[in-house]
Amino acid sequence: MELIYEKGSKGRHLDILPVCDVEITEMPEAFKRNKPPALAEVSETEISRHFTKLAGRSYGVNDGFYPLGSCTMKYNPKVNEEAASLKGFTAIHPLQGDDSSAGCLKVMDMLSRNLCEICGMDEFSLQPAAGAHGELTGLLLIKAYLKDKGEIGRTKIIVPDSAHGTNPASAVMSGFTVVNVPSGEDGCVDIEALKDAVGDDTAGLMLTNPNTVGLFDKNIKEITDIIHEAGGLCYYDGANLNAIMGICRPGDMGFDVVHVNLHKTFSTPHGGGGPGAGPVGCKSFLADYMPGSTVGEISEGKLTLKRAPKSIGDMKSFHGNFLVAVKALAYILTLGRDGIVDSARNAVLNANYMRVALKDTFDMAYDETCMHEFVMDLGKFKDETGCAAIDIAKGLLDYGMHPPTMYFPLIVHEALMAEPTETEPREMLDLAVDNLKKLKTMAIEDPGRLHTAPHTTCIGRPDEVCAARNPVLKFVREEK
Amino acid sequence: MGTYIPNTEKEQTEMLKKSGYKDFDDLFKVIPDGLKLNRELNLPLGKSEFEVSYIMEDLAGQNKVFHSIFRGAGAYDHYIPAIVKSVTSKEEFVTAYTPYQAEISQGILQSIFEYQTAICELTGMDVSNASVYDAGTAAAEAITMCKDRKRSTVLISEAANPYVRSVMETYCFGTDTPFKIIPEKDGKTDINTLKALLADDETIAGVYVQQPNFFGLFENLEDIADIAHEAGAKLISGVNPMALGIMKTPAECGADIAVGDAQPLGLALGFGGPFIGFMACTSKLMRNLPGRIVGQTTDDKGNRAFVLTLQAREQHIRREKAGSNICSNEAHCALTAGVYLAALGADGLAEVAKQCMSKAHYLKNKLSEAGFKPVYEGEFFHEFVTDCPEDAGSVLKKLKDHGILGGLPIEGNRILWCATEKNRKEDIDALCDLLVH
Numbered sequence: 001m002e003l004i005y006e007k008g009s010k011g012r013h014l015d016i017l018p019v020c021d022v023e024i025t026e027m028p029e030a031f032k033r034n035k036p037p038a039l040a041e042v043s044e045t046e047i048s049r050h051f052t053k054l055a056g057r058s059y060g061v062n063d064g065f066y067p068l069g070s071c072t073m074k075y076n077p078k079v080n081e082e083a084a085s086l087k088g089f090t091a092i093h094p095l096q097g098d099d100s101s102a103g104c105l106k107v108m109d110m111l112s113r114n115l116c117e118i119c120g121m122d123e124f125s126l127q128p129a130a131g132a133h134g135e136l137t138g139l140l141l142i143k144a145y146l147k148d149k150g151e152i153g154r155t156k157i158i159v160p161d162s163a164h165g166t167n168p169a170s171a172v173m174s175g176f177t178v179v180n181v182p183s184g185e186d187g188c189v190d191i192e193a194l195k196d197a198v199g200d201d202t203a204g205l206m207l208t209n210p211n212t213v214g215l216f217d218k219n220i221k222e223i224t225d226i227i228h229e230a231g232g233l234c235y236y237d238g239a240n241l242n243a244i245m246g247i248c249r250p251g252d253m254g255f256d257v258v259h260v261n262l263h264k265t266f267s268t269p270h271g272g273g274g275p276g277a278g279p280v281g282c283k284s285f286l287a288d289y290m291p292g293s294t295v296g297e298i299s300e301g302k303l304t305l306k307r308a309p310k311s312i313g314d315m316k317s318f319h320g321n322f323l324v325a326v327k328a329l330a331y332i333l334t335l336g337r338d339g340i341v342d343s344a345r346n347a348v349l350n351a352n353y354m355r356v357a358l359k360d361t362f363d364m365a366y367d368e369t370c371m372h373e374f375v376m377d378l379g380k381f382k383d384e385t386g387c388a389a390i391d392i393a394k395g396l397l398d399y400g401m402h403p404p405t406m407y408f409p410l411i412v413h414e415a416l417m418a419e420p421t422e423t424e425p426r427e428m429l430d431l432a433v434d435n436l437k438k439l440k441t442m443a444i445e446d447p448g449r450l451h452t453a454p455h456t457t458c459i460g461r462p463d464e465v466c467a468a469r470n471p472v473l474k475f476v477r478e479e480k
Numbered sequence: 481m482g483t484y485i486p487n488t489e490k491e492q493t494e495m496l497k498k499s500g501y502k503d504f505d506d507l508f509k510v511i512p513d514g515l516k517l518n519r520e521l522n523l524p525l526g527k528s529e530f531e532v533s534y535i536m537e538d539l540a541g542q543n544k545v546f547h548s549i550f551r552g553a554g555a556y557d558h559y560i561p562a563i564v565k566s567v568t569s570k571e572e573f574v575t576a577y578t579p580y581q582a583e584i585s586q587g588i589l590q591s592i593f594e595y596q597t598a599i600c601e602l603t604g605m606d607v608s609n610a611s612v613y614d615a616g617t618a619a620a621e622a623i624t625m626c627k628d629r630k631r632s633t634v635l636i637s638e639a640a641n642p643y644v645r646s647v648m649e650t651y652c653f654g655t656d657t658p659f660k661i662i663p664e665k666d667g668k669t670d671i672n673t674l675k676a677l678l679a680d681d682e683t684i685a686g687v688y689v690q691q692p693n694f695f696g697l698f699e700n701l702e703d704i705a706d707i708a709h710e711a712g713a714k715l716i717s718g719v720n721p722m723a724l725g726i727m728k729t730p731a732e733c734g735a736d737i738a739v740g741d742a743q744p745l746g747l748a749l750g751f752g753g754p755f756i757g758f759m760a761c762t763s764k765l766m767r768n769l770p771g772r773i774v775g776q777t778t779d780d781k782g783n784r785a786f787v788l789t790l791q792a793r794e795q796h797i798r799r800e801k802a803g804s805n806i807c808s809n810e811a812h813c814a815l816t817a818g819v820y821l822a823a824l825g826a827d828g829l830a831e832v833a834k835q836c837m838s839k840a841h842y843l844k845n846k847l848s849e850a851g852f853k854p855v856y857e858g859e860f861f862h863e864f865v866t867d868c869p870e871d872a873g874s875v876l877k878k879l880k881d882h883g884i885l886g887g888l889p890i891e892g893n894r895i896l897w898c899a900t901e902k903n904r905k906e907d908i909d910a911l912c913d914l915l916v917h
Contacts, residue, residue: 001586001590001784003590003593003594003597004594004818004822005594005597012825013824013825013827013828014561014563014823014824014825014828016559016561016823016824016828016832017559017828017831017832017835017901020831020834020835020838020839021904021905022838022839022841022842022905022908023838023841023842024834024838025834025837025838025840025841025842026834027726027727027833027834027837028698028859030698030728030859031698031727031728031859032726032727032728033604033724033726033727033728033729033732034728034732036826036827036830037598037601037602037724037725037826037829038601038826039598039601039821039822039824039825039826039829040821040822040825041825041826042822042825044563044823047563047567047819047822047823048563048566048567050822051567051570051591051819052570053587054573054586054587054588054590054591055570055572055573055587056572056587057584057585057586057587057590058572058573058576058579058584058585058586058587058588059572059576059581059584059585060571060572060573060574060575060576061575061576062571062572062575063572063575066577068577068580071577073577074484075484076574076575077484079529079532079533079536081569081574082533082536083532083533083536083537083540086536086537086540087540087545088537088539088540088541088542088543088545089540089543089750089751090748090749090750091545091546091557091748091749092543092545092749092750092751093546093549093551093555093557093749093751093885094555094749094751094752094753095551095553095555095888096544096546096551096885099544100543100544100546100880100885101543101544101751102542102543103539103540103541103542103543104543104751106539106542107539114523117521117522117523118521118523129613129614129617129753129754129810130613130806130807130808130809131807131808132795132805132806132807132808133613133617133805133806135805136654136805139654140650140653140654143653143654144653164796165794165795165796165797165798165799165802165807166795166796166805166807168795168799168800169795169798169799169800169802169804169805170805171800172800172801172802172805173651173654173655173804173805174654174655175654175655175656177800178799178800215510216510216511218510218511218512220515221512221514221515244511246517246520246521247508247511247516247517248511248515248516248517249517252515252517253515263808267484269574269575269812270575270576270577270578270808271573271574271576271810271811271812271813271815272573272576272577272578272579272585272588272591272592272811272812272815273577273578273579273588273592273610273772273808273809273810273811273812274578274611274613274754274808274809274810274811274812274813275613275753275754275756275808275810275812275813276808291650312650312653313646313647313649313650313653314616314643314646314647314650315617315647315650316613316614316616316617316647316753317554317614317615317616317641317643317644317646317647317741317752317755318554318555318614318643318751318752318753318755319751319752319753320752320753321613321753321754322750322751322752322753322754323748323750323751323753323754324753324754326536329536330532330536332523333524333526333527333531333532333535333536334483334526334527334529334532335483335526336523336524336525336526336527337520337521337522337523337524337525337526338520338525338526339483339526340521340523341520341521342483342485343483343484343485345504345507345508346485346487346492348507348508349492349495349496349499349504349507350495352499352501352507353495353498353499355499356498356499356500357499368510369507369509369510371510393581394583397581397583397584402577402581402584403581406580408796422484422485423484423485423486424486425486425487426486426487426491426495452780454583454584457583457584458583458586459582459583459586459779459781459783459785460583460779460780460781460783461583461779461780462582462583462777462778462779462780462785462786462787463777463778463779463780463785464777464787464789466777466778467775467776467777467787467789468775468789468790468791468792471766471773471775471789471790472775472776472777473593473596473607473608473766473773473774473775473776473789474593474596474597474600474607474608475593475594475597
């Protein structure tokens with residue numbers, strides 16, 4: 001399809017502004033750009049149609065089933081969007097002062113308190129803009145704390161080999177070295193390997209629970225105790241919080257610092273890759289190091305922004321992705337204490353319903369009760385049919401469904417990880433199961449068709465090797 | 481209670497049975513009892529949509545919406561054309577995930593590719609990524625791009641936005657990167673001290689300077705680029721994309737990396753977020769650029785296709801060896817900036833920039849007449865600093881009482897003012913009339 005730069009013609013434009021009502025000041029010659037940027041020259045009709053067409057070539061939660069494991073693609077409620085587009089939020093300058101932004105401070109305060117209760121933490125910062133950003137923030141809290149206590153020899157962060165890539169990358173950005181510990185046969189932390197890994201140099205551990213294979217690690221208290229006894233701190237990656245909210249809490253499992261993904265657990269939309277938000281919570285002994293401004297009460301009902309006394313500094317300018325926080329607050333208010341538990345329960349029910357329905361079709365990497373997601377292992381299936389996880393995934397596209405996460409976690413080689421979420425009706429789960437079964441049949445009867453799938457999408461499989469070898473990363477207009 | 485669970489209790493019970501579970505307790509028995517909360521969360525019961533809507537409107541109503549804003553400092557109040565909101569609220573864009581499945585994500589991938597093109601055009605640089613969180617994190621990530629085995633220190637201009645500098649310093653704390661501040665002199669980066677700092681230390685990897693700077697002034701960026709390069713350091717230029725409608729580009733000035741916030745390009749103030757950090761660099765630095773990058777290729781039938789590319793740089797492949805941990809970025813904000821730029825075009829953007837600059841100069845003259853004398857001499861874009869003949873706090877309060885958000889009070893009872901195309905002449909006149917002594 002044409003790019004916006006290939007549409008329109010020279011001189012087409014929109015009339016946005018009135019004629020300037022003050023004397024014109026020209027850019028001084030010394031600072032003037034030599035030639036104008038080659039931006040699009042299009043009419044409003046063309047813009048509207050161009051992006052409507054692009055929207056048609058995209059796929060969101062509203063287009064259909066989106067069981068992307070570890071991403072919690074639940075429905076994004078519309079009342080949240082409406083709240084975040086209120087002028088009383090969108091038109092507020094981040095530096096306009098406590099008095100005139102009392103509503104924003106209240107939003108921040110309410111959300112922080114709610115997240116504290118849900119996670120079993122004492123304080124929350126809303127500044128981090130995404131999950132990975134939250135990880136970095138949490139690790140910097142640990143770093144600042146250890147430094148303050150004179151524990152400078154603690155330089156290592158323990159990360160299980162099943163962890164998301166952001167975990168080790170965040171550890172390195174925090175100046176730590178990474179110690180990978182292998183997972184046990186059951187997909188959970190290998191306690192003996194963990195005991196061998198800890199020592200005087202342990203700064204902390206990063207973990208999700210439920211873990212990245214969708215299982216609840218029953219030994220979690222023992223794990224966090226091992227780390228604490230060794231003198232380290234425990235970081236909870238909240239990517240999988242949706243399964244357990246209202247049922248158990250990271251703080252009660254022994255975690256000292258957590259991040260949550262508002263764009264997963266708390267229903268804010270992903271926007272095609274952000275903006276998300278990754279608020280960070282901590283136990284009170286870390287509160288002095290929190291980043292940015294947190295909300296405090298000066299007098300009854302009167303809020304103010306305050307800096308923690310030993311703050312690590314700012315993780316982001318201003319107060320985080322505030323409008324995302326507005327949506328998450330609206331969501332928590334809607335669900336309440338009853339709806340939160342109910343959501344977790346149904347997320348887990350939907351996943352197990354699909355898992356049980358599929359376990360005679362595909363091998364389960366771990367054939368036991370899962371939490372909000374489960375991992376299929378297509379290793380043997382690939383040997384038998386020649387069709388890999390990617391082929392099944394691409395085949396699903398022809399049924400109008402987004403595939404499960406492919407090839408993650410890395411410890412399962414032909415992994416397909418499905419997370420249906422609680423907002424899917426039973427018929428959709430049944431349909432997805434049927435489609436996956438049909439794809440298995442196709443893999444046996446007509447593997448060639450699956451190797452070249454998808455056949456019904458606007459493009460076929462793209463040549464990724466060529467894209468990386470000969471990078472074309474922007475449009476260059478051919479000189480006429 | 482409010483809920484988004486479609487399955488009724490009856491259906492849930494049937495599903496539990498069919499899956500081999502007696503009830504929810506049975507389903508959750510994998511969680512040891514001792515770890516369970518075993519009480520209700522201490523939160524209110526769920527509410528209806530009507531109630532939630534009312535509460536949110538009430539909260540929004542407790543903020544003051546100013547009818548005219550003369551404050552910037554990194555968050556700018558520009559007019560947002562109606563087409564921007566219309567396009568960006570399309571649910572296919574709003575509710576999609578990161579475009580991992582290229583075949584059903586061409587729309588999002590293409591919108592990012594078009595955004596990358598626009599950022600390259602604006603900055604003059606060769607390559608742009610798909611975005612990072614904001615100006616602060618963009619500047620902070622750029623530091624890592626400059627570093628190598630021999631060079632690890634960064635110099636940060638004191639004349640750069642303090643809210644950006646603060647983020648850079650936090651990231652430096654993380655990576656144990658030494659940094660030094662280049663002091664400000666007469667509102668600009670002190671070039672003599674910069675030279676001395678570079679002469680003193682052979683480990684300087686990069687120099688960060690903002691154009692126009694925090695005080696609104698134009699820096700002599702070309703000279704700074706030459707000085708940095710002679711010393712073997714790279715230049716990271718923070719830049720306001722709105723100014724780039726008419727201002728010399730970072731590339732023309734010799735910068736190696738251009739970063740900034742694309743918030744002025746169609747994003748609401750939103751109490752400071754979501755904003756969007758853009759990052760662009762020379763082709764030489766392409767493989768050091770963090771974050772998602774979209775590339776053009778072809779599909780199996782030879783059609784034009786877009787994919788996430790150069791992924792060998794990224795955390796999901798390289799894990800602890802990745803240059804950055806960034807995963808989710810600000811894709812939807814990139815779409816917003818892309819639509820804004822399509823709506824404005826080069827001429828429209830130049831017009832907005834010119835009006836910002838003209839109104840700021842008009843405001844400066846009027847304020848000066850009212851007794852608020854400019855502090856610095858140099859040429860400026862749409863922000864400037866004045867002295868304040870009385871207590872800045874009480875001046876700003878007076879304006880606030882008239883529905884006007886005045887400039888930002890800064891050290892020494894000074895005020896950093898900003899004007900944009902939205903500030904009409906009559907609003908500027910009204911502001912200054914209130915301040916006349």
